[in-house]
Amino acid sequence: MTLSRPNQASTIDAEEVMRLEDLCVEFDGQRVVDGLSLEVRAGETVALVGESGSGKSITALAALGLLPREAKVGGGRWLAGQRLDDLAVRDWRRLRGGEVGMIFQEPMSSLNPLHTVGRQIGETLKLHQGLDAGARRRRVLELLRLVRLPRVERLIDAYPHALSGGQRQRVMIAMAIANDPKLLIADEPTTALDVTIAREVLALIEDLRERLGMGVLLITHDLNLVRRHAQRVCVLCRGRTEDYGDTERVFEAPGSSYTRALIDAEPDGRPIPLEADAEPLLDARGLSVEYRANRRLFARQAPAFTALSPIDVTLARGETLGVVGESGSGKSTLALALARLVPSSGEILFAGERLDLLQDAALRRRRRDIAMVFQDPYGSLSPRMSVTDIISEGLRFHHPELTREQVDDRVLTTLDAVELDRGIAGRYPHEFSGGQRARIALARSLILEPKLLILDEPTSALDRQVQKRLIVLLRRLQAERGLSYLFISHDLAVVRAVAHRILVLKEGRLIECRECQALIDAPDSDYTRGLIEASLLKPSVQQP
Known part of the structure; x- marks a missing residue:
């Protein structure tokens, strides 16, 4: 392991806003953070990276004193020059x-659904x-403008x-900076955001860091974000520091x-050859x-949305069609329409x-051949059902x-x-990691031996x-079973590793649809080019 300090003139003499020395965290005798040391100075971004379960979020919660009482915390913690132990x-x-x-x-879980935006920031x-x-109210409006939200006079009263x-x-960023903090801790701030929105959110955090002179601790598993936005990085593996420096x-x-x-964990390789x-x-x-708005009493019929x-969409047997676009572009709507799940x-x-x-029975029989894997595997798996019951539900129906x-047996x-492992059959969703839940959701779709698998994010x-391991699995299943995939994603790096063709949507309209690498190398539209740049893809680079 190499530990080194960066040589950065812009921050080396800046005020230290957070310091952790030999931080250790234990639960029930199991050490989940082991001897972590790092510092964050005013005006710089330090990234804390590692796989799921490496101890990133536990470190942030320990720094803020938000761990449950049963957690044992050792080592030194300082925020804004104040020692935190026994505070x-x-x-x-x-x-x-x-x-x-x-x-x-x-953010949806962190914001109170019963309170308006203005009330929550105002608290x-x-x-x-x-x-x-x-x-x-005046300060909230100022903050909403600062984070570049539109129509703030209406948004302040929105839920x-x-x-x-x-x-x-x-809104979460506005709330976090409301009192001019010296340190901003951002825990996976772009998870589940499309690439364009993610880029805008990170650019906003970077702009605020420079304007307000605060330090930022960026917690993420995305090394592309780290390289673009962080001055220093600390790499965690099972609670231990693997690397630290510029x-x-x-x-x-x-x-x-x-x-x-x-x-090296970027999704790589190419889709299996198509006959x-x-x-x-x-x-x-x-x-x-089209969706029609609800008609109000004595009002004219609202126009359809x-x-x-x-x-037009075509898909061959054994082919993967990638569907990309920003949030609201119509990707999931297309998938639901193809599966006859929306009118x-x-x-x-x-x-x-x-x-x-x-209709009816004939449609139900045909639906055996079309299966969906939904975006949120945890939300789509019943917490009251065992793995066996979840996977077998469609088969029993x-x-x-x-x-x-x-x-x-199936x-x-x-x-x-x-x-x-077969031994998980009697266990429940909350006992598994995100990657394991994704495989359980995939198994539920595969048990009926479909011809088409629709994978939504x-x-x-x-x-x-x-991600890389899941992509390898999807390729193998496709080769063995002759599956066709409709693969929906906002991440072009992932799509390039699995798709034969890419279909680009914007605001419900088809922008272009071409062979995968040809589209990435020479996109026809500025919109597609922006998606590629936001994904940090280099069109000229050929994947092995």
């Missing part, structure tokens, strides 16, 4: 939200500055559910094999989706049969004639296929090494 509860409250701001990983202003209602993911993240040094000369593995005479599986013509403009117009020919004309023994065989919440 009184009143002093912790003064520091949190005052000297230190925190952006949590899931921290009232607590730390004692501002009256009028002053709070979190009415905001997009990117807007909710900006960002460029760590990337150019990593001090451990683990760091090298993280750097030249592959038969068509799916052929949709003029497919479109076009979620998906007429589009749509147009023709859908599937395996030689008009899917759009099927479509094949009630099977005995319990036959169903259990479950175990499917667990083998997705490379999960299957890798968005996974770290790069877990």
Whole structure:
């Protein structure tokens, strides 16, 4: 392991806003953070990186005194020059939200759904500055403008559910900087955001760091973000420091094999070769989706909202079609329409049969051949059902004639296929990592032996090494079973590793659809070019 300090004239003499010395955290005798030391100075960004479970978020919670009482914390902790060990509860409250701001990983879970944006930001202003209602509202409006939110006079009275993911993240940033903190801790601030919004959020954090002179601790598993936005980086593996130093040094000369593995964990390789005479599986013509607004009493009929403009989609047997675009571009709507899960117009020919004309029992039978893996594997898995019950649910519905023994055998065989241990069959979703839950969701879709698998953002919440392993698994399953994939993602680095062709959507309209590498090398539209740049893809670089 190599530990080195950066040589940066801009921050070397700056005020130290956070320091951890030999930080150790234990739960039930198990050490989850072991001897971590780092510092953050005013005006710099230090990244804390590692795989899921490496101790990144535990470190941040320890620094803020937010760990549960059963946690044993050792070592030294300093924030804004104040030693934190044995700090009184009143002093912790003064520091949190005052000297230190925190952006949590899931803004929708972190924001109170029953309170308006203005009230939630105003609470921290009232607590730390004692501002009256009028002053709070003026300051909240100022903060919302500072984080570049539109129509702030309306947004201040909006509730979190009415905001997009990117807007909710900006509200979290506004709340975190409300009291001019010296340190901002950002825990996976771009998870599940599309690449364009993620780039904007990080550019905003960087701009605020420079304007406000605060230090930033950026917690992430995405090394692309680290290289672009951090001056220094600390690499964690199972709670231990693997590398620490200047960002460029760590990337150019990593001090451990683990760091090298993280750097090399970008999705690579190419999709399995597609047969030249592959038969068509799916052929949709003029497919479109419209939603009509609710009609108010005595009001005229509201105009329809076009979620998906007429589009043609084709997919061959054994082919992967990547579908990319920003949030709200129509990616998931397209998937739901192709699976006949939302009302749509147009023709859908599937395996030689008009899917759009099927009804009731005939449609249910055909749905065995079309399976979906949803974006949030944890949210789509019932916490009250065992792995066996989750995976076998569709099989028991479509094949009630099977005995319990036959169903259990199929479950175990499917667990083998997705490379999960058979011993997990009786366990529950909360006991697994994100990557394991993704494989359980995949197994649930595969047990019916479908012809088409629709994967909606299957890798968005996974770290790069877990993503890479899942992609390898998907390629193997496709080669063995002749599966066709509709692969929806905002991450072009992932799409390039699995897709034969890429379809680009914007605001429900088709922008372009071409062979994968040709599109990345020479996109026809500025919109596609922006997606490629936001994904940090270099068109001229050929993947091995």
